[in-house]
Amino acid sequence: METLKTHVVHGGTLRYLKHDSPTTGTPMTLSVFVPPGEGPFPVLIWLSGLTCTEDNFTTKAGAYAAAAEHGIIVVAPDTSPRGEGVADDDAWDLGQGAGFYVDATEAPWAKHFRMESYLTGELIALVDAAFPTTKVRGISGHSMGGHGALTLALNHPELFQSVSAFAPIASPTRCPWGEKALGAYLGDDQRAWARHDAARLIEAGTAHGVYDEILIDQGDADPFLAEQLKPELLVEAAKASGQKITLRMQPGYDHSYFFMASFIADHVAFHARRLKG
Numbered sequence: 001m002e003t004l005k006t007h008v009v010h011g012g013t014l015r016y017l018k019h020d021s022p023t024t025g026t027p028m029t030l031s032v033f034v035p036p037g038e039g040p041f042p043v044l045i046w047l048s049g050l051t052c053t054e055d056n057f058t059t060k061a062g063a064y065a066a067a068a069e070h071g072i073i074v075v076a077p078d079t080s081p082r083g084e085g086v087a088d089d090d091a092w093d094l095g096q097g098a099g100f101y102v103d104a105t106e107a108p109w110a111k112h113f114r115m116e117s118y119l120t121g122e123l124i125a126l127v128d129a130a131f132p133t134t135k136v137r138g139i140s141g142h143s144m145g146g147h148g149a150l151t152l153a154l155n156h157p158e159l160f161q162s163v164s165a166f167a168p169i170a171s172p173t174r175c176p177w178g179e180k181a182l183g184a185y186l187g188d189d190q191r192a193w194a195r196h197d198a199a200r201l202i203e204a205g206t207a208h209g210v211y212d213e214i215l216i217d218q219g220d221a222d223p224f225l226a227e228q229l230k231p232e233l234l235v236e237a238a239k240a241s242g243q244k245i246t247l248r249m250q251p252g253y254d255h256s257y258f259f260m261a262s263f264i265a266d267h268v269a270f271h272a273r274r275l276k277g
């Protein structure tokens, strides 16, 4: 991995990195925060939402004070492959910046849009090889990235010990953003969509017993709440399968990183309790 920039923050070291990914066939960028002190440290992976790069979370969430306090490495990857030879769409909710954390099977996306394999098969191993990690890790994210955190944790329980989300797209098979992206990336046969729908996975009892609790924060003034996010579907699914979900409706908060910055310390502490026990 090539280091593009290094900053000291809250006594730890933040790096912006770039590497050539054999999985996506493109260069990929990410940021990694390593806390001060003696390692090894557990890892929290953060997945961002639509239109984001690794930079939105890194500069706006204010996560590193809590990560330094708890001794957690924080990894923020980009949200899709990018570049001139990479497929894209004029809309901001499809294509570059909107990878949805799936492996696309449909043209023109299938060649590079392989974010599930990139994250679970490549990035985690790369981070464990390059940084002083305990190989114990949690995952969190926002909106499209909240969907990514929940579905990757549920589908790959051997990789993660904790999961939380901010304003996740709870059920992409039942909202416009999800229907559009899953249809484009995976095709019209909705049977291929189900394993990318957190509410349906939880309802089916996927990874039952692995995560003692899933923490979700949601602003009640989020403009995307009713049409796109639908966290009540997670709560209903959890009731049906016995998965514990704590959904905190936060009064007055919107969809922005001001909302994440207000509660990120709770999420870092939530993961630290489970990753350092």
Ligand SMILES: N[C@@H](CCC(=O)N[C@@H](CS)C(=O)NCC(=O)O)C(=O)O
Binding pocket: 048, 049, 050, 051, 052, 056, 060, 092, 142, 143, 144, 255, 256, 257
């Ligand atoms: N581009 C859309 C909004 C997209 C949006 O809200 N993206 C969220 C994730 S779903 C985000 O985190 N944006 C980047 C930021 O706020 O830094 C618009 O302008 O209406």
